[in-house]
Every structure is written in structure tokens, then in C-alpha cells.
Amino acid sequence: MRENIKAVGALMKREIRMLAGRRIYWFVMVFAPLFCFLFFMDLLKDGLPKKLPVAVVDEDNTTTSRSLVRSLNAFAQTDVVMRTANFSEAREALQRGEVYGIFYIPADFRRDASTGSEPVLSFYTNDTYFLAGSLLYKDMRMQANLANGAVQQTLLLARGENQPVLAAKLMPVVLDTHPLNNPWLSYSIYLANFLLPAFLCMFVMFTTVYSISDEIKRKTSKEWLRVGNNSIVVALLGKLAPQAIVFTAMGMLYLSLLYGYAHFPLNSGFFPMFLAMVLMILSSQCFALFVTGISRRSRIALSVCALWGVLSFSICGFTYPVRSMPELAQIASNLFQMRHYFLIYVDQALNGIPLIYSWLNYAALIVFLFLPLFILPKLKQDLLEFKYLP
Amino acid sequence: MFFWTDIYYVFKREFYSVFRDHAVLTFFLALTLAYPVVYTFIYSNEVAHEVPVAVVDHSQSSASREFVRNWDATASVDVVARCADMEEAKMLMYKKDIYGILEIPENFSRNIALGEQAHVSLFCDMGALLNYKALLMTGTDVALQMSKDIQIRGMEYATKITEEIKASPVKIQDVKMFNPQGGFTSFLIPAVLILVIQQSLLLGVGTIAGTERDRRRKGSRLPVGCHFCRPVRVVLGKAFAYLPIYFVMGYWVFFIVPRLFGMTQIGERGELMLFLFPFLLACAFFAIAMSFLSREREMPFLIFVFTSVPLMFISGISWPKSAIPEYWVWFSKLFPSSYGIDGFVKMNNTGATLSEVLPEFWGLWILALVYFIVACLLYKIEYRKLKNKKDLVIS
Numbered sequence: 001m002r003e004n005i006k007a008v009g010a011l012m013k014r015e016i017r018m019l020a021g022r023r024i025y026w027f028v029m030v031f032a033p034l035f036c037f038l039f040f041m042d043l044l045k046d047g048l049p050k051k052l053p054v055a056v057v058d059e060d061n062t063t064t065s066r067s068l069v070r071s072l073n074a075f076a077q078t079d080v081v082m083r084t085a086n087f088s089e090a091r092e093a094l095q096r097g098e099v100y101g102i103f104y105i106p107a108d109f110r111r112d113a114s115t116g117s118e119p120v121l122s123f124y125t126n127d128t129y130f131l132a133g134s135l136l137y138k139d140m141r142m143q144a145n146l147a148n149g150a151v152q153q154t155l156l157l158a159r160g161e162n163q164p165v166l167a168a169k170l171m172p173v174v175l176d177t178h179p180l181n182n183p184w185l186s187y188s189i190y191l192a193n194f195l196l197p198a199f200l201c202m203f204v205m206f207t208t209v210y211s212i213s214d215e216i217k218r219k220t221s222k223e224w225l226r227v228g229n230n231s232i233v234v235a236l237l238g239k240l241a242p243q244a245i246v247f248t249a250m251g252m253l254y255l256s257l258l259y260g261y262a263h264f265p266l267n268s269g270f271f272p273m274f275l276a277m278v279l280m281i282l283s284s285q286c287f288a289l290f291v292t293g294i295s296r297r298s299r300i301a302l303s304v305c306a307l308w309g310v311l312s313f314s315i316c317g318f319t320y321p322v323r324s325m326p327e328l329a330q331i332a333s334n335l336f337q338m339r340h341y342f343l344i345y346v347d348q349a350l351n352g353i354p355l356i357y358s359w360l361n362y363a364a365l366i367v368f369l370f371l372p373l374f375i376l377p378k379l380k381q382d383l384l385e386f387k388y389l390p
Numbered sequence: 391m392f393f394w395t396d397i398y399y400v401f402k403r404e405f406y407s408v409f410r411d412h413a414v415l416t417f418f419l420a421l422t423l424a425y426p427v428v429y430t431f432i433y434s435n436e437v438a439h440e441v442p443v444a445v446v447d448h449s450q451s452s453a454s455r456e457f458v459r460n461w462d463a464t465a466s467v468d469v470v471a472r473c474a475d476m477e478e479a480k481m482l483m484y485k486k487d488i489y490g491i492l493e494i495p496e497n498f499s500r501n502i503a504l505g506e507q508a509h510v511s512l513f514c515d516m517g518a519l520l521n522y523k524a525l526l527m528t529g530t531d532v533a534l535q536m537s538k539d540i541q542i543r544g545m546e547y548a549t550k551i552t553e554e555i556k557a558s559p560v561k562i563q564d565v566k567m568f569n570p571q572g573g574f575t576s577f578l579i580p581a582v583l584i585l586v587i588q589q590s591l592l593l594g595v596g597t598i599a600g601t602e603r604d605r606r607r608k609g610s611r612l613p614v615g616c617h618f619c620r621p622v623r624v625v626l627g628k629a630f631a632y633l634p635i636y637f638v639m640g641y642w643v644f645f646i647v648p649r650l651f652g653m654t655q656i657g658e659r660g661e662l663m664l665f666l667f668p669f670l671l672a673c674a675f676f677a678i679a680m681s682f683l684s685r686e687r688e689m690p691f692l693i694f695v696f697t698s699v700p701l702m703f704i705s706g707i708s709w710p711k712s713a714i715p716e717y718w719v720w721f722s723k724l725f726p727s728s729y730g731i732d733g734f735v736k737m738n739n740t741g742a743t744l745s746e747v748l749p750e751f752w753g754l755w756i757l758a759l760v761y762f763i764v765a766c767l768l769y770k771i772e773y774r775k776l777k778n779k780k781d782l783v784i785s
Contacts, residue, residue, distance in 0.1 A: 024685075028692050039700055042715065049713030079712075094567070095742040097732065100710065113560055120561040127569035128654075128739045130577035132710035134523060137564065144562040145534070151560055172502055172540040173457070174509050175533040177526055182516040190519060199696055206692050213688065299413045299597075302691040313699060314432050320574050321518040324438045326431060346517035353484045390413075390601060390687060 007229045011238020014227065018211070019242060025211075028203050029243070033250050036199045037257065044188035051079035052132050054101040054140070055090035058083060060109035068147055072103060075139045094126055101125045101136040103143070113151045121147060131187075181265050181350050189264045193345055194318040196254050197277065198338050201284045202309030204247050208288035209305055211239060213298030213388075221383040232380040236372075240285055251277040259349070267352025275362070276344040283337045283368030293375025296382065297389050312338040340364045393623060400627025407598055408631060413687070417594035418632075422639045425586050426647045429579060434651070436573030438524045440468035443490040444479040447472065451499030457510065460532045461492070466524035489515045490525045502540060520574075568654055568740045576654050580738060581707040583643045584730040587670070589698050590639075591632065591677040596690030599681035606776075621769040625762060629674040636670050648738070657737040661744040665733055668754035672726035675761035682768045705731040729753040 019025045056069050073080040082099060084090055090102045102124040106112075112119035123140040127133035149171070182189055215221040228235030255273055259266040266273065287308070291301045314320065315329060316339040322330055333339045340361040347358045372379075408414050447454050462469040470488060473479040479491045491513040501508035512529050514522045569576040644666060648655045684690045703709050704722040711719065722728040733750035736742040744751065 024689060024692060032696060036696070036700070039718075040703075043703060043709065043718060046713060049710045051712060052710055053712055092746065095736060095740045096746050097706075097711070097736055097740075118561050120563050122563040122565060124565045124567050126740065127566045128577055128580075128735055129707065129710060130569075130574070131708065132712075133566070133569070137566075141562070141564060144560070144564075148560045148562070171533075171537050172505075172508060173533045173536045174507055175529045176509055176511045177529070178511060178513045179516050179522060180513055185519075187519075190516070195699065199699070202696055206695075210688060210692060217688075298688055299691075302688055303416065306691050306695045310695065310698065311428070314429065317518060319518075319520070320433055321438055321520055323441075324435045324520070326434060329432050346515075347484075350516060357484045390411075390604070 004229060004231065004234050007227060007231075007234050008238045008241070011224070011228055011235060012242050014224075015211075015239050015242045019246070025207070028207050028210075029246050029250070033200055033203055033254075037196055037254065040192055040195055041188075041257070041262065044191055047184060047186035047188045048077065049132065049135065049187075050076055052077055052101075052136055053079050053081040053099045054103060054136060055082035055084065055093055055099040056080050057085065057087050057090050057102060057104045059085055059107040060105045061085070062110040064110040064113070065105045068105060068143065069103070071146065072140070072143045075143070077135050078139045094124070097129075099126075100129055100132040101140060103140055181267065181352070188262075190318075192262075193258060193264060193349065194316070194338075194342055195313075196258070197251070197280060197341055197345075198309070198312050198316070200247065200251055200254065201280060201312060201338050201341075202305070204243075204281050204284040205288040205305035205309060206302065207243055207247075208240065208285045209292050209298060209301045211243065212289070212292050213301065216383065216386060217298070217388045219388075221386075225380070225383055232376050232383070235383075236289070236376075240289075244281060244285060247281045248278055251281055264349075265352075266349050268348035268355070272344065272348040272355055272358070276341055276348070276365070279362065279365040279369075280337055280341045283365045286369050286371050287337060289379075290371040290375055293372065293379040293382075296386065299390075308336065312336050315339070316342045318342055334364065337365060337368060396620060396623040397627040397630065400624050401630045404598070404628045404631035408594070408635065411598065411601065413597050413601075414594045417590045417597065418635055418639065421590045421593070422586055422643055425590075426579065426583055426643060427650075429582050430575055430647070430651045430653075433574040433578060436571050436575055437466075438518075438520045439465055441466055441490065441521045441524050442468050442470040442488045443492060443525065444471040444473050444482050444488045445469055446474070446476055446479050446491060446493045448496040449494045449498035453499040453502055453508075454494045457494065457532060457536060458492070460535065461528060464528040464531070466528045483515060489518070489521045492529070505544070568656075575651065576739065577707070579648075579651075579653060580735050581702055581705060581731045583647065584669075584734050585698055585701060585727050587636065587640060587643060588673045588676070588701075588725070588727045588730065589694060591636065591673050592680055592694045593690045595628075595632070595674075595677035595681045596684035596694060597687055600684040600687040600689050603685055604687050619773070621766040621773065624769055625675070625678055625765045628678055629671070629762075632674045632677070633670060636674070640666055640670060644734070644738075654739045656739070656741040658743065662734075662737055664744060665737060665747065665751055665754075666730075668751065668758055669726060669730045669733075672754045672758040672761060673730075675758055675765055676726050679761045679765040679768060682765075682772065701725060701727050704728065707731055707735065723753065724757075726754060726757050729757065 019029070054072075056072070058065050058069060069080060069083070072078055080103075082090065082093055087102075087104065090099070093099045094102060104122040104124070106119055106121075109119045109121075121144045123137075123144060125133040125137045125140070179185055215224050224239070225232070225235050228238055252274070255270070255277060258264050259270070259273070288301070288305055291304045292298070295301045295304070315325075315333045316322070316336055317325070317333060322333050322339075325333070343361045344358050347353050347361075348355070408418060445458050447458065458469060461467050471479070471482055473482070476491070476493060479488070482488045483491065493511040493513065495509065495511075498508045498510065510529075510533070512525060514525055516522060644662065645655075645659070680694070683693055701722075704714060704718050705728045706714065714722075729750040733747040733754075736747050736750075737744070
């Protein structure tokens with residue numbers, strides 16, 4: 001036992017020397033994760049995109065229509081960058097991507113509204129740009145409804161109704177929305193909390209596969225096993241522990257920056273997220289180990305990990321809910337570590353519900369930890385006998 | 391004359407090495423064939439349908455039941471539970487049985503009857519914004535419609551038409567352009583298609599370069615004749631080997647995949663091809679230039695795979711360009727994919743003509759030229775290094 005501990009120590013030293021000595025490890029373990037963090041925190045720093053450009057086609061050009069445009073411009077997310085009386089001019093700007101939406105006020109709008117001939121206010125959004133399109137849709141629709149209200153208000157005021165009754169007359173039924181735990185509807189909270197760990201997950205898997213296959217490639221795998229007392233468990237512990245430590249440190253940095261520095265909602269306290277992060281990193285290592293054991297060629301293992309890492313960004317359901325995916329994708333999503341991390345994040349950090357409701361996801365991450373058991377004997381054999389295949 | 395024989399020699403060798411190496415084939419063919427299909431499959435339902443919600447109805451009146459009925463009738467909402475109190479509903483939310491709670495207060499119908507404003511509250515789980523959006527939109531619609539009905543009921547002695555006009559003097563019409571379902575596929579997939587081309591080239595060419603360096607390190611001498619002396623010829627030869635493959639793959643990715651999945655496709659085909667040519671060229675030279683980063687066969691994974699996501703974000707598709715800081719916009723101009731996505735989306739999805747995407751079109755030509763020069767320079771440096779080491783057999 002003591003010998004084994006000593007061997008692990010010796011291997012860890014060996015591994016740290018290897019990791020520190022090569023630029024590529026510095027890149028995947030330190031620089032790339034830091035770059036991703038800086039990039040996304042800087043890109044999303046506003047939370048919500050503000051001042052999205054729209055065009056207004058004002059064929060009416062009266063005080064009423066101008067005041068409509070003014071109040072549209074006052075919305076934080078809308079910026080009227082173009083006023084024209086010509087619709088095709090606005091459409092071309094839309095096609096060139098200069099504006100994301102068009103607000104169209106028809107000719108004789110004021111006259112028609114006051115004489116009751118029902119003018120039509122139209123607004124167009126370019127939904128090829130999904131986020132910009134939906135945000136503008138919301139603002140323009142609100143503005144169109146307000147226009148309705150404004151016209152009614154003048155009609156009612158003229159009949160001598162007073163203010164509170166007026167509000168009730170204009171909007172007898174009102175929907176109050178409460179976006180739980182993200183009342184600012186901030187996209188940075190929503191995106192950064194998933195994107196950053198997902199990058200980390202990918203880097204962990206790459207490092208694991210690459211470092212093991214590198215031993216085979218450089219024909220040092222026998223020596224590696226020998227230092228580890230010819231025990232595959234000892235050898236792997238010595239190799240993967242330093243990587244786990246570095247990545248956990250990086251994960252802690254992420255968490256402390258997300259919840260400490262950026263003050264994103266953390267309603268569960270630090271521990272559940274810490275546990276999730278550690279388990280996510282370990283399960284990614286074990287998954288990568290499993291894949292390495294199964295496939296003989298390192299490039300296939302790397303391909304599988306790349307596929308897993310990249311698919312995580314869509315199949316885990318953080319932009320597009322898993323519930324709405326085809327059945328097969330719903331089932332497959334459970335095979336991704338990040339899916340469980342994401343669910344834990346929503347339950348714990350975002351919603352702060354009791355830990356017991358997340359037990360299934362924690363358990364799923366733990367299941368990943370047992371995957372390598374299936375391939376340990378084969379991996380040992382490979383390390384001893386196997387030659388590098390390109 | 392030697393110019394073309396050298397190019398032909400390099401081309402032939404590169405072409406062989408693409409088809410002999412399964413790793414490269416996986417990137418060039420399998421990845422580009424399969425990836426768009428997988429993505430489209432995941433997003434094939436386009437929008438969030440029938441989001442399960444619970445209703446806590448304290449009012450228990452015909453008005454409140456009408457609200458719930460109308461809400462449930464929309465395609466986005468499915469009322470799966472009626473709870474006696476908020477606690478019960480919260481438990482369901484914890485269990486992920488529902489993603490939203492609608493609470494109707496006790497005084498709901500009384501307020502309506504008294505002509506006061508009646509409020510309903512919608513609580514949403516913010517784990518998935520798409521669910522929130524679906525619930526909010528339909529909820530607002532129902533509230534507006536009901537408001538209108540109540541207004542009309544309040545007007546006695548009015549004809550049907552004056553009722554309608556008084557309740558909504560202005561008609562509202564909204565048009566979702568170029569993506570009529572407001573769906574996810576039509577918005578995300580075009581960008582994915584462009585990125586797949588660039589990234590698969592990066593990975594494939596990186597693998598070829600890494601393998602060559604691996605062999606060199608092992609000491610096996612390169613079978614390099616003077617066909618490899620002149621950087622311009624080598625870079626051109628390599629690019630000519632990738633381009634025909636990518637013309638075929640490009641046709642699949644840009645024309646067949648969108649048609650298979652019924653995506654918006656209103657661009658003029660000839661013009662689109664004219665636009666995609668400089669894109670493929672820029673990608674090929676970009677990949678050759680970047681392949682100098684890959685010192686080993688396995689390295690492209692570690693260097694290139696993760697860049698897809700940041701590239702997606704700075705292209706202006708996921709995150710509106712007007713909200714991207716200036717310096718990142720400049721940074722994005724270094725990558726063919728940014729111009730490619732911009733131009734392709736504008737032409738393919740919004741029906742712009744080539745003359746409307748000229749900035750992107752010329753941007754791609756400039757990038758192609760820049761990366762061609764960079765690739766030549768890098769090759770020259772490496773070649774000189776190798777010659778100094780006397781690793782080459784000059785025949």
C-alpha cells in the first residue's frame with residue numbers, strides 16, 4: 001500500500017514535469033479556458049443586447065405618427081436608425097443586415113384612427129437573427145398596443161372618464177410576469193453559466209485522451225506502467241490526478257468569477273455547485289478514459305470526445321429545451337455530462353431548490369465515474385503491447 | 391512550364407494523402423456529411439410546443455376559467471395540473487413536471503365586474519428562455535383578447551362594428567420575415583453549415599500537416615524533390631487538391647441539406663455559388679496557414695475544435711452584431727467564417743443579391759489573398775529550417 005502511494009507520488013511528479021514542459025498542455029489547460037472566459041464575459045457584459053437598430057417607414061408623418069416613433073425609440077432595446085417614407089428602402093437595409101426590423105405607419109394613419117376606419121400598424125422582424133428578432137418583436141408589439149391605447153385614451157378622455165377607471169377600461173385584464181430568479185432576463189447569466197463549464201468539459205476530455213495516447217506514441221507507456229508498480233490503477237491515478245487538480249482550480253476560478261465577481265444568482269450556496277463542478281470534471285476524465293480504452297487509435301478517441309464536447313452545446317438544452325427535441329435526442333441527452341451539470345445548475349444555483357431534487361443528476365455524474373472499470377484490463381494490455389497507429 | 395508541373399506534382403501527392411488517410415477523410419467527408427444532419431435533427435421541432443404549466447385558480451369563476459381555457463388552447467401551452475395553492479404548484483416545478491405557474495387571484499372576476507383592473511400572475515422557470523418566451527407571448531395574447539372582449543361587452547347600444555373599432559381603433563399586424571415559424575432551425579443551421587466547412591478544413595489540413603511533421607520527427611526523410619522548393623507552387627497545389635473535394639461537399643452543405651429539411655432558401659443559386667467560391671478559397675488558404683500551428687497529428691483537435699463556438703457568437707448570428715464590442719468585430723474579420731455566415735445568411739435567407747453583399751464578397755477575396763501570402767511565408771520559413779537541418783533530399 002505504502003509503495004503504491006509512493007508510486008503515485010512519483011508519477012504525479014513525472015506528470016507535472018510533462019504538463020509544464022509542453023506548450024500544448026499550457027494551451028488547453030490554461031490559456032484556452034481563460035480566453036473563453038474573458039471572451040464571453042466581455043461579449044455578454046451588457047446582459048441583454050441594447051439599442052438594436054430598426055427602420056421606421058412613416059408614410060403618415062403627422063404629430064401622432066412622430067410621437068409613436070419617438071416613444072418606440074425610447075425603449076432600451078430599440079434604436080431607430082433610419083426614417084424613411086419608402087418601404088423598399090427599409091427592406092433593402094433589412095436585407096443588408098443594417099436593421100433587424102421595420103415599423104410601418106401607413107399613410108393617413110391619424111385621420112383613419114380618429115375617424116374609426118381602422119388603420120393597420122405593421123411591424124416586420126428579421127427572424128433569421130433569432131435573438132434580435134424576438135427582442136424587437138416584443139418592443140414593437142408593445143408600442144403598437146400602446147398606440148391603440150393612446151387612441152382609445154383620447155376617445156375616452158373626451159367623454160370625461162377619470163384616470164384609474166381609464167386604466168381599467170383600456171386594459172381590463174393584465175398579465176404580470178415573474179421570470180423567477182432572473183428578473184433582468186439577462187442573457188449573460190443564462191449563457192455564461194453553461195458555456196464556460198461546457199468548454200472546460202471539452203478541454204478535460206481532450207487532455208485526458210491526448211496525454212494517455214501520447215505515452216503510447218512516444219513509446220513511454222511501459223516505463224509509465226513500471227513507475228506505477230505495474231498497476232494500471234496506480235498509473236492512471238498518478239497521471240490523471242495532477243490534471244484533475246489543475247482543472248478543478250480552473251473550475252473554481254470560473255465559479256468564483258461567475259458568482260463572486262459577476263454576482264450571478266447563486267441561491268443554493270457554494271457547495272452544490274462546487275460538488276457539481278468537481279463531479280463534472282471527474283466524470284469527463286472517466287468518460288474520456290473509457291473512450292480511450294475502447295478505441296485503439298487516439299484520433300478516434302479524440303474524435304468521439306470532440307463530438308461529445310461540441311454536441312453538448314446544443315443537446316443539453318440550454319438554448320433549445322430538451323423537451324422540444326425529438327424523442328431520440330431526448331434520450332441521448334442523458335449521455336452527456338454537461339446535461340446533468342446544466343440541470344444541477346438550474347435547480348441549485350438558479351432556483352435554489354432543496355438539494356434532494358437534484359440527486360438523480362448527481363448520481364448520473366457519479367455513474368460516469370465507474371465507466372473506466374470496464375476497460376482497465378484492456379487498457380493495460382494496450383499500454384504494454386500496443387504500437388501507435390496513426 | 392515547371393510552374394505547372396510542380397503544382398501538379400504537389401496536387402497529386404496531396405490528393406492521395408487525403409484519400410489514403412482515414413482521419414482526413416473523416417473530417418472532409420463524414421463530418422461535413424453528418425454534422426448538418428445531426429444538428430437539424432436536434433432542432434427539427436423548431437419551437438417550444440405545449441410547455442407544461444400549472445394553474446392556481448383562487449377565483450374559481452367563469453372569467454378565470456375562460457382565461458385558463460383560452461391559454462390552454464394555444465399551441466405553446468399545456469395546462470397539466472390545477473393546484474389548490476402555490477406550495478403545491480412549486481413542488482411540481484421542483485420536480486420539473488411544469489415550467490410555469492399561472493396564479494389567478496381571488497378578486498379576479500369581481501374586479502372585472504366592478505370595472506377595475508384585474509391582474510393575473512405568471513411565474514416562469516428561467517432554465518430555458520424559449521419556454522419563457524412561449525408562455526409570455528401566449529399569456530399576453532390571451533390577456534389582450536380578453537380585455538377586448540370585456541371592453542366590447544361594456545358598450546351597450548353599439549353596433550357590432552363600432553364595438554370592434556372602439557375596442558381596438560388601430561389594427562396590428564406583425565410579420566416574421568424570412569423565418570415564418572420563428573423557428574430555431576432556420577436561424578441556427580445556416581451558420582452551422584458555413585462553420586462546418588471552415589472547421590472541417592482546418593481539422594483536416596491540420597491533420598495532414600501534423601502527420602507530416604510526426605514522420606519527419608521519426609527521422610524518416612521526406613520524399614521531397616525540388617517540386618517542393620517554391621512556396622507559391624506548394625500552397626497552390628495543396629489548395630487545388632482541397633477545392634474539388636469541397637466543391638462537392640459545399641454543394642451538399644449549401645444546397646441539398648437546406649432542401650432536405652425544408653429550410654428557407656430564397657437566394658439565387660448562381661449568385662450564391664459565385665459568393666461561395668471566394669469563401670472556399672479563403673477557407674483553404676486559411677486552413678493551410680493555420681496548419682503550421684499543428685505540430686502533431688492529434689493536435690488539431692486541441693487547437694481548433696473549441697473555436698467553433700466563439701466564432702459562432704462573433705459572426706452576429708447568435709448575438710446581434712450591434713451588441714458586439716467594436717474590437718471583437720474587428721477580430722472577427724480575421725476569419726472567413728464571419729464573412730461567410732454574414733453573406734450566406736443574407737443571400738440564402740433574406741434574398742439579398744450579390745451586389746448587396748459586396749463588402750463580404752470582397753472581404754473574402756482579401757482574406758484569401760492575405761492567407762495565401764501568410765501560408766507562403768510560413769512555408770518558406772519552415773522549408774529553410776528543414777534545409778538547414780539537412781533533412782531534405784534534394785533530387
